[in-house]
Amino acid sequence: MSDTNTLSLLDELGLKDKVQWGTTKTGFYTDGKLYSMSNAIEFLTFPPLGLVDKLRLGASIFYASRIKDWERLEGISVSDWLTKLSGKRTFEKVWLPLLKCKLGENYKKTNAAFIWATIARMYAARKAGLKQEMFGYVAGGYSTVLSRFEEALKKQGVKVAVGAPVRSVKNGKGVEVSSGTGTTDFDSLILTTPCGQTAQISPELSEMERARLRSVTYQGVICAAYLLKKPLGGTTSRTSRTNGFPSPRLSK
Numbered sequence: 001m002s003d004t005n006t007l008s009l010l011d012e013l014g015l016k017d018k019v020q021w022g023t024t025k026t027g028f029y030t031d032g033k034l035y036s037m038s039n040a041i042e043f044l045t046f047p048p049l050g051l052v053d054k055l056r057l058g059a060s061i062f063y064a065s066r067i068k069d070w071e072r073l074e075g076i077s078v079s080d081w082l083t084k085l086s087g088k089r090t091f092e093k094v095w096l097p098l099l100k101c102k103l104g105e106n107y108k109k110t111n112a113a114f115i116w117a118t119i120a121r122m123y124a125a126r127k128a129g130l131k132q133e134m135f136g137y138v139a140g141g142y143s144t145v146l147s148r149f150e151e152a153l154k155k156q157g158v159k160v161a162v163g164a165p166v167r168s169v170k171n172g173k174g175v176e177v178s179s180g181t182g183t184t185d186f187d188s189l190i191l192t193t194p195c196g197q198t199a200q201i202s203p204e205l206s207e208m209e210r211a212r213l214r215s216v217t218y219q220g221v222i223c224a225a226y227l228l229k230k231p232l233g234g235t236t237s238r239t240s241r242t243n244g245f246p247s248p249r250l251s252k
């Protein structure tokens with residue numbers, strides 16, 4: 001409910017009434033057991049952490065949610081930052097499994113701005129949901145949204161080309177784009193492709209620019225969605241989170 005930009009867009013597309021809202025539950029799997037962490041009482045009775053550890057963890061989350069100058073975090077390792085705030089035990093029992101679940105071994109190269117953004121988003125979601133996290137789902141998923149978006153753009157005279165991979169981008173009368181549908185000149189261009197692909201399709205870039213783009217590491221994420229006959233555990237519901245990060249619906 002805190003994502004006002006997306007809700008405003010859905011309203012503009014006539015899809016706001018298609019959003020299905022659900023209260024999330026949070027589960028944390030550790031030491032061979034799944035614990036519910038959906039409210040303050042469950043957090044305080046969470047066995048793997050002592051009282052001091054829990055206080056430091058709570059203080060860390062609150063502190064992170066109040067940070068506005070997040071740019072400075074880009075120069076700090078996420079491991080160092082979380083260990084300093086929450087302590088070594090809390091980092092190893094809580095934060096490290098979450099980081100490995102989300103990033104694999106790339107967590108070692110990740111800066112603190114990553115976890116700040118996650119905490120800020122979750123904190124805002126709970127605040128907007130009257131202390132409960134409310135996540136919305138559009139029936140039909142991204143396909144419904146993108147199809148309606150395409151319809152709206154076409155009504156405004158925008159030409160939309162799908163299934164036309166861009167082969168090259170270079171200077172022409174303006175910007176010359178070669179794709180599966182031919183070559184077209186544009187006044188200006190915005191590229192939203194991954195940096196490695198941008199380097200590959202932009203032959204006029206210098207070697208330094210190309211090397212800089214290729215040095216950026218991208219991580220693919222596979223999200224598995226399961227439709228089960230009964231809940232996986234006491235913490236799963238129509239909208240669930242496993243290990244603290246958002247996950248697909250685990251049960252119906």
